[in-house]
Each structure stands twice: as structure tokens, then as C-alpha cells.
Amino acid sequence: EVQLVESGGGLVQPGGSLRLSCAASGFTLRSYWMHWVRQAPGKGLVWVSQINKDATSTKYADSVKGRFTISRDNAKNTLYLQMNSLRAEDTAVYYCARDGHYAYNVWGQGTLVTVSS
Amino acid sequence: QSALTQPPSVSGSPGQSVTISCTGTSSDVGSYNRVSWYQQSPGTAPKVIIYEVSNRPSGVPDRFSGSKSGNTASLTISGLQAEDEADYYCNSYTSDSTWVFGGGTKLTVL
Numbered sequence: 035e036v037q038l039v040e041s042g043g044g045l046v047q048p049g050g051s052l053r054l055s056c057a058a059s060g061f062t063l064r065s066y067w068m069h070w071v072r073q074a075p076g077k078g079l080v081w082v083s084q085i086n087k088d089a090t091s092t093k094y095a096d097s098v099k100g101r102f103t104i105s106r107d108n109a110k111n112t113l114y115l116q117m118n119s120l121r122a123e124d125t126a127v128y129y130c131a132r133d134g135h136y137a138y139n140v141w142g143q144g145t146l147v148t149v150s151s
Numbered sequence: 152q153s154a155l156t157q158p159p160s161v162s163g164s165p166g167q168s169v170t171i172s173c174t175g176t177s178s179d180v181g182s183y184n185r186v187s188w189y190q191q192s193p194g195t196a197p198k199v200i201i202y203e204v205s206n207r208p209s210g211v212p213d214r215f216s217g218s219k220s221g222n223t224a225s226l227t228i229s230g231l232q233a234e235d236e237a238d239y240y241c242n243s244y245t246s247d248s249t250w251v252f253g254g255g256t257k258l259t260v261l
Contacts (some may be wrong), residue, residue, distance in 0.1 A: 137202035
């Protein structure tokens with residue numbers, strides 16, 4: 035079964051850091067571009083970041099540029115999102131998603147990040 | 152990276168058709184056929200229902216269809232069913248090689 039499972043979410047203070055992981059199974063991660071998408075409580079989906087197959091190219095939403103870093107370990111079939119200088123407005127469920135035909139065709143279940151003192 | 156514009160809500164009765172619009176600019180929707188649509192029920196992850204403007208993944212009913220004209224993409228759901236009640240989001244590639252979602256539309260089946 036093709037599956038993505040996120041982990042690493044939790045409660046963090048403003049200015050703190052967190053690293054999210056996304057473990058892929060049922061397919062070979064190295065064959066796909068990958069994305070992170072977030073959704074604040076009761077709000078809509080927001081694209082956060084993308085990474086190409088071999089991690090030579092990354093893109094970020096303006097709201098996280100310079101604070102978040104996307105990376106991948108294809109040998110471990112795992113995608114990451116390092117989040118630094120976290121703000122209250124980063125509070126959201128974070129989803130990893132697989133790219134297929136320029137769409138997100140496989141999604142994880144999401145992991146909740148709460149930034150609060 | 153301004154969000155694409157969707158109506159906050161639409162509604163229809165079972166059996167009717169509804170259309171959800173997604174308006175962008177010449178820097179995103181208007182320039183690329185990389186527009187997709189997602190259905191999200193409460194408490195669940197989104198699910199792709201349309202990719203590359205008008206293509207349906209396997210398993211998605213043909214009641215769902217997509218189109219694009221100029222800077223506006225549209226999702227049409229025909230033969231509305233109670234199970235279609237959900238939030239719907241559009242997404243597009245942009246000229247700065249990033250991606251942008253619409254604000255989302257809540258579909259109510261009356």
C-alpha cells in the first residue's frame with residue numbers, strides 16, 4: 035500500500051525549532067518530487083515547500099522562506115521539514131504530499147504543530 | 152503568492168449540478184495547465200479529484216469535471232450526491248516555480 039506517515043509535530047514555544055519527518059512506504063521516494071502543505075485550524079490549505087527528486091532544487095512559500103528547510107533522504111525513504119524561528123502563525127496541521135502529474139496524489143495523515151508559550 | 156479566489160460556499164440539491172470557480176492571474180492559472188482540485192472532508196487529508204485542469208484520477212466518478220478559461224479554472228459536480236458535501240480547493244503552479252491554493256469552497260448538499 036502506498037502510504038505517507040508524518041511525525042515530529044508537537045507544542046513548541048515561539049522562536050523554537052521542530053523537525054518534521056514523512057516516511058514513505060509502498061513506493062520509491064527517489065522517483066518523486068515531494069511537497070509540504072499546511073492547514074491552520076479551521077482554515078484552508080497552504081502550500082509550503084517542494085523538493086525535486088535528488089534534492090538539488092527546493093522552493094518555499096514567502097511566509098516560510100529563510101526559516102524552513104525541506105530535505106530528503108532517499109536511502110531512508112524519508113522527507114523532512116526543518117522549521118526554525120517558529121511563530122504563532124505557523125500553528126497548523128502539516129501534510130507531506132507526493133507529486134504526480136503536477137498534483138498532490140498521495141497525502142499523509144498530517145501532524146499538528148502548535149506554536150504557543 | 153496571493154491565494155487563488157474561490158467562492159466561500161456553494162450549495163445544491165441532490166441530482167443538481169454545481170460549479171466552483173477558481174480565479175487566478177496570468178502568472179498562474181492563466182499560463183499553466185497545472186491546475187488541480189482537491190476534496191477534503193472534516194478531519195481527513197485532502198484527496199485529488201482533478202489534475203492538469205481536466206483529468207480525473209482513477210476511482211474518481213465522472214460526475215466531477217474540470218475546465219479552464221483564461222485566468223479562471225472551474226470544477227463542476229453533476230448529479231450531486233450527499234457524499235459530495237465537503238470542502239474543495241484548487242491549486243495552480245505559478246510563474247516563480249511555486250504553487251498556490253485557493254481559499255477553499257464549502258459545498259453544502261441541501
